[in-house]
Amino acid sequence: MGNATCGVPDCERQRHGRHQYCKLHYSRWVRNGHTDRVAVYRSACEIEGCGKPHLSRGMCPMHYRRWKFNGDPNVVRKVRDQGVCYADACPSKAESFGLCGxxxxRMRTYGSTDLPPREVAPCSVDACVTATVSLGLCNKHYRRLRAHGADGLTKGDPRVCGREGCDGPFYAQDLCRRHWSEGYRARNRVRIAQHSSRRRQRAGAGMTEQEIMEALEYRLLIAGGPCAYCGSPSDTVDHIEAVHVGGTDRWTNLAAACQSCNSSKKTKSPLEFMLWRLSRSEGARRVDSARQPSGAV
Structure with missing residues (x-):
């Protein structure tokens, strides 16, 4: 035990356990039968003009990386100086090999920065050309299938309101929308009152008494007038700029509206709401024309 160094000449490492060699020379002795270093034969890179030893797929490390991230071992793509992703029209910051995350x-998965073309079949419901999401149905019809079953794909839920004497269409909890809303308001009177109070405070913030009186007089003036959006008789007063996005109760922000338009408008501006109505009407016309027979006049 006096000599604790490796038994190989010119090696000053400590011995490995009870053996006369250090860890390095002991592993060589176990693997090769002697402590000399054995040269590992490695074939040359298959790329023409490159004599470097190969790493994988017959290519050296350099050409292998080029093939892995560019799809071609001879293509060299340099990262821009400002560190931006070199993919076409991508302004994102480069994170690895000159590409954004x-x-x-995509390059690791498909060998290219572009997504491979994918064929998407249309919805299996007649007159619906939207792409399928699951079970051969688009997102809308898939939700209908989950909620109402196969009978509700095209006509909605065939059930009617469970309240005696009401034939309204089913909405939730075996009730139509009107009776369900009545029950919800009855169960949440305090919550609805608190919400209405907070909404009135936001809408009337910063208004003087004169502005409040002007708003009340204007409400009485436009009550029962035509809807500002569709022209039908109005039964509500709409905030042109919604209270949720900062609108107030001043008379300049009020307009007569029917219940349908008031509910559909939500937080949209008047221009956004009219464009939305126009797009829905054009979509309905396209569906109607698609459903008509080709020979119909």
């Missing part, structure tokens, strides 16, 4: 994952 999204295009890097």
């Amino acid at each position: 999204l295009h890097y994952r």
Whole structure:
């Protein structure tokens, strides 16, 4: 035990356990039968003009990386100086190999920064050309299938309101929308009152007494007039700029509206709401024309 160094000449490492060699020379002795270093034969890179030893797939490390991230071992793509992803029209910051995280994952998965073309079949419901999501149905019809079953795909839920004497269409909890809303308001009177109070405070913030009186007089003036959006008789007063986005109760922000338009408008501006109505009407016309027979006049 006096000599604790490796038994190989010119090696000053400590011995490995009870053996006369250090860990390095002991592993060589176990693997090769002697302590000399054995040269590992490695074939050359298959790329023309490159004599470097190969790493994988017959290519050296350099050409292998080029093939892995560019799809071609002879293509060299340099990262821009400002560190921006080199994929076409991508302003994101480069994270790895000159690519952003999204295009890097695509390159690792598909061998290219572009998504491979994917064929998507249309919805199996007649006159619906929307792409399928699951079970051969688009997102809308898939939700209908989950909620109402196969009978509700095209006509909605065939059930009617469970309240005696009411034939309204089913909405929730075996009730139509009107009776369900009545029950909800009855169960949440305090919550609805608190919400209305907070809404009135937001809408009337910063208004003087004169402005409040002007708003009340204007409400009485436009009551029962035509709807500002569709022209039908109005039964509500709409905030042109919604209270949720900062609108107030001043008379300049009030307009007569029917219940349907008031509910559909939500937080949209008048221009956004009219464009939305126009797009829905054009979509309905396209569906109607698609459902008509080709020979119909």
